Amino acid sequence: MSERGAPGGATSVRGIAAAVRSREATASSVVEETLERISAMDGELHCFHTVMAKEALASARALDATIAAGRDPGPLAGVPVALKDNICTKGTTTSCSSKILENWVPPYDATVVERLRDAGAVVVGKTNLDEFAMGSSTENSAFGPTRNPWDASRVPGGSSGGSAAAVAAGLVPLAYGSDTGGSIRQPASFCGIVGLKPTYGGVSRYGLVAFASSLDQIGPFACTVEDATLGLLAVAGHDPRDSTSIDREVEPLLDSLGGGVGGLRVGLIEEFAADVAPSCSGAARAAADALAAAGAKVGEVSIPEVRHGLPAYYVIAPAEASSNLARYDGVRYGLRVDAGDARTMNLRTRGAGFGAEVRRRIMIGTYALSAGYYDAYYGQAQRVRTLVVRAFERAYEDFDVLLAPMTPSEAFELGAKTANPLDMYVSDLCAVPSNLAGHPAMSVPFALGESGLPVGVQVLAPALREAAMLRAAAALEAAAPPGVRGPVKLAAAPAGAASDGGGE
Amino acid sequence: MSRISVEEVRHVALLARLELSDDELAVLSGELSALLDHVEQIRRLDTSGVPPTAHPLPMRNVLREDEPRPGLSAAEALAAAPAVEDGRYSVPSILGDEP
Numbered sequence: 169m170s171e172r173g174a175p176g177g178a179t180s181v182r183g184i185a186a187a188v189r190s191r192e193a194t195a196s197s198v199v200e201e202t203l204e205r206i207s208a209m210d211g212e213l214h215c216f217h218t219v220m221a222k223e224a225l226a227s228a229r230a231l232d233a234t235i236a237a238g239r240d241p242g243p244l245a246g247v248p249v250a251l252k253d254n255i256c257t258k259g260t261t262t263s264c265s266s267k268i269l270e271n272w273v274p275p276y277d278a279t280v281v282e283r284l285r286d287a288g289a290v291v292v293g294k295t296n297l298d299e300f301a302m303g304s305s306t307e308n309s310a311f312g313p314t315r316n317p318w319d320a321s322r323v324p325g326g327s328s329g330g331s332a333a334a335v336a337a338g339l340v341p342l343a344y345g346s347d348t349g350g351s352i353r354q355p356a357s358f359c360g361i362v363g364l365k366p367t368y369g370g371v372s373r374y375g376l377v378a379f380a381s382s383l384d385q386i387g388p389f390a391c392t393v394e395d396a397t398l399g400l401l402a403v404a405g406h407d408p409r410d411s412t413s414i415d416r417e418v419e420p421l422l423d424s425l426g427g428g429v430g431g432l433r434v435g436l437i438e439e440f441a442a443d444v445a446p447s448c449s450g451a452a453r454a455a456a457d458a459l460a461a462a463g464a465k466v467g468e469v470s471i472p473e474v475r476h477g478l479p480a481y482y483v484i485a486p487a488e489a490s491s492n493l494a495r496y497d498g499v500r501y502g503l504r505v506d507a508g509d510a511r512t513m514n515l516r517t518r519g520a521g522f523g524a525e526v527r528r529r530i531m532i533g534t535y536a537l538s539a540g541y542y543d544a545y546y547g548q549a550q551r552v553r554t555l556v557v558r559a560f561e562r563a564y565e566d567f568d569v570l571l572a573p574m575t576p577s578e579a580f581e582l583g584a585k586t587a588n589p590l591d592m593y594v595s596d597l598c599a600v601p602s603n604l605a606g607h608p609a610m611s612v613p614f615a616l617g618e619s620g621l622p623v624g625v626q627v628l629a630p631a632l633r634e635a636a637m638l639r640a641a642a643a644l645e646a647a648a649p650p651g652v653r654g655p656v657k658l659a660a661a662p663a664g665a666a667s668d669g670g671g672e
Numbered sequence: 673m674s675r676i677s678v679e680e681v682r683h684v685a686l687l688a689r690l691e692l693s694d695d696e697l698a699v700l701s702g703e704l705s706a707l708l709d710h711v712e713q714i715r716r717l718d719t720s721g722v723p724p725t726a727h728p729l730p731m732r733n734v735l736r737e738d739e740p741r742p743g744l745s746a747a748e749a750l751a752a753a754p755a756v757e758d759g760r761y762s763v764p765s766i767l768g769d770e771p
Contacts, residue, residue, distance in 0.1 A: 272752055273751075273752060275744055275748045275749070275751060275752070276744070368728045368729060369728075369729055382726060382727045382728060383728075408736070411731075411733075411734040412727075412729065412731060414729070476713070476714050476717065478710075479710055479711045479713055479714045480714055482707060482710070482711065483711055483714075490688060494689075497689070498754060499753070499754070499761050499763055500749075500752070500753055500761060501752035501753060501754075502752070502754070503754070504754035504755065506764070507764060508764060508765065509764050509765050509766070510763050510764050510765065510766045511689070512764075513763070513764050514689045515686075515689050515690065515691040516691050518688075518689050518690050518691070519690050519691030519692060520691075522690070527690055527692070527696075527700075528700065528703060528704075530688050530690060531681070531684055531685065531688060531690070531700055531704060532704060532707060534684050534687050534688040535676065535680075535684045535704065538684065538687060544715060545711065545715075547724060548714060548715055548717075548719060549711075549714065550724030550725055550726060551719035551722040551723070551724050551725075552714045552717060552719065553724070553725040554719075554722050554723055554724065554725040555717070555719070555722060557725055557728070589703055589706075589707070590706055590707065590710060593707075593710075604725075604728070605728055606727075606728020606729055607728075631728075631729070
């Protein structure tokens with residue numbers, strides 16, 4: 169592993185931070201090696217929109233100076249991280265994979281960016297996503313798709329596909345995405361890594377470009393449960409700049425990882441089994457068996473309301489999106505297509521700046537909120553959301569955590585689902601109920617599918633019960649068969665094919 | 673059967689301020705109709721007496737003291753604007769020919 173690791177040989181978040189903190193490695197050497205790896209490998213994968221080489225090297229040198237001066241460089245000292253390109257970075261383009269924000273440079277950092285820097289992590293670049301995080305394959309990017317490191321003919325999932333693929337390819341040990349309806353967990357499953365959506369309000373949304381504000385959450389990707397936990401702890405906690413941020417102390421979650429699952433009540437959700445590939449339902453069942461063998465009290469649970477999640481989500485999320493995306497009007501930032509009057513300018517700017525999927529969502533949302541349809545669609549979807557929340561509450565009377573398939577299939581071929589939007593939407597089937605409820609949920613690599621691609625298992629928990637979720641996830645990781653998780657061994661791209669990493 | 677006609681799609685596109693071609697309107701009519709068919713399964717659910725959930729947490733308004741604090745300077749706020757004039761955003765004529 170040393171050929172792809174930090175100079176001390178470490179490739180994990182914990183290992184790199186330990187090596188840098190103990191001066192076995194310098195932050196500069198870790199970052200230099202990371203940038204070389206990205207330069208060699210990202211030409212084919214296209215995980216990155218922007219590689220922040222200059223800024224990253226400057227941060228690393230500053231960290232090394234801090235360490236040399238005997239000061240504490242932070243718990244994630246020298247850990248290279250990648251950020252989905254809908255997380256604002258002051259002075260660095262934040263495009264949301266959209267032509268409407270192609271050259272937009274935010275005047276401020278997101279709270280998670282500030283917290284990562286305070287923790288000593290080094291932001292090395294901004295990753296590809298489906299435009300405005302709307303999609304499940306990263307094919308809806310205005311700047312080209314990302315490819316799955318396990319098989320370049322397949323999608324990495326989405327919408328946080330660039331972040332997931334960057335971690336799965338071993339380009340960075342830690343990356344962040346946003347999860348509105350599975351956009352962290354589904355690509356984590358497709359890429360054989362851990363992806364964690366925290367409790368709604370657990371991580372500040374300040375500086376996350378809004379898609380659907382009552383559903384969006386930022387969370388980490390990593391190859392192991394422990395590294396994902398370290399990634400969560402670095403950014404979690406109250407932020408007065410996000411009015412939906414929970415004002416409560418963050419638990420010391422690392423203690424949970426070794427806690428085992430003895431006595432933990434685990435419920436396998438029955439409903440999705442009929443809707444997903446046998447490899448995906450089989451993985452969930454095998455996970456339940458593994459937790460039972462490890463001492464958990466495992467049972468099955470029927471929650472019929474979770475099947476209403478998808479149609480409710482595809483009213484609520486577009487409705488919120490249509491409102492949030494009204495801000496792209498060609499006035500204050502982003503693209504403007506000029507016209508003689510303001511309304512025509514708005515119409516042309518938005519028609520030209522948004523891609524097909526974003527336009528579709530805006531149209532669905534505008535329709536669902538329009539006079540005469542508001543109660544029938546948006547109002548009804550909100551009442552159904554209550555039914556989903558109540559159904560989870562009933563299930564959690566008997567169980568501490570729940571298990572479910574993560575995705576209906578393993579990673580599909582590029583282009584396989586682009587012709588019919590509903591086919592793509594079904595990718596989110598098992599993921600959206602947790603967003604509607606605001607609950608934490610995560611994907612843990614647990615099996616290989618029919619094509620030899622990784623398949624994740626979903627662990628769900630009630631709000632603020634990340635500790636129980638992580639106990640189960642750590643036990644699943646320990647029980648998982650070999651070869652199901654990243655990083656994938658990649659051959660370096662042939663000379664001349666390497667990307668400069670700088671452009672779309 | 674289309675649940676939403678091309679003329680309705682045209683109206684919604686105007687509400688959403690999206691300039692779309694006739695071809696795009698026709699495609700969207702089919703796609704939106706298919707999605708509304710999918711949503712039909714929850715429209716039929718009996719939700720009488722069920723309160724709506726707008727937000728996953730039991731939230732109350734979060735207030736702070738109304739005290740000045742640092743923000744973006746005018747120059748920073750205007751830096752990304754497509755057109756600026758005299759320290760302000762510049763836009764085409766708003767009043768005039770609009771219906």
